[in-house]
Each structure stands twice: as structure tokens, then as C-alpha cells.
Amino acid sequence: MRLPQIQIRTTDAKIDLDIFKPQQYIKQPSATQHIEQPAAILEINTTRGVLKIDSSQARRDLGLIGPIESSTNYAEKGKQEALKGMARRAREGRQMMENAGKDQGRATIQNIAKQNHGPHRVQFNIKFVPSVGSVKIENTPGTTDINIERREPIIDAKVNKPIHEYTPGKVTGTMVQRPDVDINVIM
Numbered sequence: 001m002r003l004p005q006i007q008i009r010t011t012d013a014k015i016d017l018d019i020f021k022p023q024q025y026i027k028q029p030s031a032t033q034h035i036e037q038p039a040a041i042l043e044i045n046t047t048r049g050v051l052k053i054d055s056s057q058a059r060r061d062l063g064l065i066g067p068i069e070s071s072t073n074y075a076e077k078g079k080q081e082a083l084k085g086m087a088r089r090a091r092e093g094r095q096m097m098e099n100a101g102k103d104q105g106r107a108t109i110q111n112i113a114k115q116n117h118g119p120h121r122v123q124f125n126i127k128f129v130p131s132v133g134s135v136k137i138e139n140t141p142g143t144t145d146i147n148i149e150r151r152e153p154i155i156d157a158k159v160n161k162p163i164h165e166y167t168p169g170k171v172t173g174t175m176v177q178r179p180d181v182d183i184n185v186i187m
Contacts, residue, residue: 007184014177022169029160041149049142058130 059065065073092112099108 002187005186007186009182009184011177011180011182013175013179016174016176018172018174020170023165023167025163025165027163029163031157031159033155033157035156036154038151038154040151043145043147043149045145045147047143050138050140052136052138054136054138055134057134057136061130061134 060069095112096108
């Protein structure tokens, strides 16, 4: 006995695809920025230093004095010498008056002449000219005040959006061969 057989034949489907790729364009423009740095404000205030040097005493020690002071000094010295001379003459006159009646008139005059005659010894010593401390120095230091005011930079930055262009892809298909299933029964 023969059993019936089933015969199945299939035909695959065939599709033709047309593919258009997507296109994408991206560009990032640089940021637009403006940077400005204002100059700092700088103030400098100074007061002058004062240096005073008084050398008038040193100049006097060296004998360098002005005409007014010189004439004043010589006038004073002359006055003192005149007073000394008057005192000496008065003293000598008194000596002569007191000794005149005692037969010592001649001896008195000789004694007075001996006192006024001959070399007068002057004390000799080393003298430092000008004297120590004769130059007076006075210093007032100056000051400097510096004031700096810092100024912040001005930054203006603008971020530009990216340029993005996109064309989507496309796929189209056409059926070239349809699928088919063929079933036969064979006896």
C-alpha cells in the first residue's frame, strides 16, 4: 500500500531596495568674545624730605663770617679793649698817686713800665678747627604713599549655536519576486 506523499515547494520573496543614506552636517562656530582690560588707577603721593645743614658755627670757627657780624664782633672787641685800657690806666694812676708822697715815684713808674713792656706769652695749644659738633644736620624724611585701584577685566562672551543640517535617509523597496508556496499530494 502506498501512502500519499505531500510535496511542498517554496519560492522565496525577492525585494529590490533603494537606499538613500542620511546626510548630516554639523559645524560649531567659534564663540564671539570681546575682552577689555581697563588700566589700573595708580596714585602716588610724595612729601619731600627736608635736609637742613647749618654750618654757620663751623664757618665762624674758620673765621669766615659775614660783614655785618664781622663789624659787630670787631666793635664789641674794640669796646672791651677800650674798657680794659681805661681800667689799666685808672689802676696805674692810682698806683702813682698812692706812692707819690713816699719817694717812690721813680720806682713806681719803672714798675708800671715793666708790667707793660716785653713779650706777652700766649698760651699755645692745638685747636681743632672747626670745633666738634659745629655742623648741625637736621633731616626730616619724606614719605611716599602708593594707592593702586585694581580694575576687573570686561569679558563679553557670546556662545554661538551649532549649525546642524540633517537630511534623513530613505529606503524604498520593490517586490521583484513574490513568495509562493506550492503544495502537491502525490499518490
